[in-house]
Amino acid sequence: MPLLVMKFGGTSVADLARIENAAKKVQKEVERGYDVIVIVSAMSGKTNELVGWVETTSKLYDAREYDAVVASGENVTAGLMALRLQEMGVPARSWQGWQVPINTTSAHGSARFLSIPRENLDAKFAEGFKVAVVAGFQGVSAEGRITTLGRGGSDTTAVAFAAAFGAERCDIYTDVDGVYTTDPRIVSKARKLDKIAFEEMLELASLGAKVLQTRSVELAMRYKVRLRVLSSFEDTDENSGTLVCDEEEIMESKVVSGIAFSRDEAKITLFTIEDRPGVAQAIFGPLADAGVNVDMIVQNISEKNYGSHPGAVTDMTFSVPVNQVPRAQKAMEDARAAGLIAYDDLVVDTEVAKVSVVGIGMRSQVGVAARMFKALANEGINIKVIATSEIKISVLIDRKYMELAVQALHDAFELDKV
Incomplete structure (x- = not known):
């Protein structure tokens, strides 16, 4: 079956109603014939709360225990998303980083990907499961400890899975409906872009645009993963959002894009x-x-x-x-x-x-x-x-x-x- 990766950020899964809304979008892609890997962030505000608990408990905290606590936010979201999909009749299973496994370096709080073996998820898809809900932002070190990737790490997780599984596309659902020429809050005439090249998006992300995490764009450009940024709060179709793609896919570029x-x-x-x-x-x-x-x-x-x-x-x-x-x-x-x-x-x-x-x-x-x-x-x-x-x-x-x-x-x- 064709494979799609869908990532939902914290505002998209902020409460049970929004998790249900996200699950309906996943269900729609399954009905279109896709197997889907869903990457989820922690519910909005939860990571900050967990970080605060760690810092209150231990000023000079052990980074390994910090990761164990902070990664739990994504685990909760993954389980709830899988349950919601099951209730909707969609065969789904949740996965924590160590279960996939998402192999990373041992740099706690800023780990980097080493490998994402396909065997475990492929076996579940072969059994008839249509959706794998994976906790973003986390992995496992060679020592068997939970690691985290740093803020924005769920975007990077989604791109890494799309690259590892040869996904047709990686859809990043967020609270905006695409990439704009600049921040619409500053320029009311800012225009949503239909397409933007990897290099342009990388520059915009590194220069202050908050739509995508810089590491995720770097990874997408390296492995030619087609990214789509779109809103989780609007009805969407195959033409919604902004496609981040190779320069060759853009017929004619403006001198300045953003x-x-x-x-x-x-x-x-x-x-x-x-x-x-x-x-x-x-x-x-x-x-x-x-x-x-x-x-x-x-x-x-x-x-x-x-x-x-x-x-x-x-x-x-x-x-x-x-x-x-x-x-x-x-x-x-x-x-x-x-x-x-x-x-x-x-x-x-x-x-x-x-x-x-x-x-x-x-x-x-x-x-x-x-x-x-x-x-x-x-x-x-x-x-x-x-x-x-x-x-x-x-x-x-x-x-x-x-x-x-x-x-x-x-x-x-x-x-x-x-």
């Missing part, structure tokens, strides 16, 4: 560092060791370069998530104390936001940057940092102008038009 933004950014500048080979490693090595996620990097000519020793010193600017600023500052102070690097001053700006334009059409079009910068200039928005790649341009701006910038760019690239 505008992404992240308001939780900070800009750090090290003033007057030595301009010599190895200085970048002396900065970004300690930051990596401290677990700081550095994004945009710009090396500037220091004002002290102009004088008797041109080229002797430079300034380095980079962006980090705002909640990682204390860690970044400490890493730089420790590096200076250890003699790895010298600088005159470290200045932090926590009132910035990142705004990005993304589109595979940028590969073959010129003037995209000029068009972007003109739109921002017309609104009086100053650009602090610029970073580019083949299919994206990102800028750091003052956070108070973020929504204005998103609206201006959405209009400049006419994203409301098909």
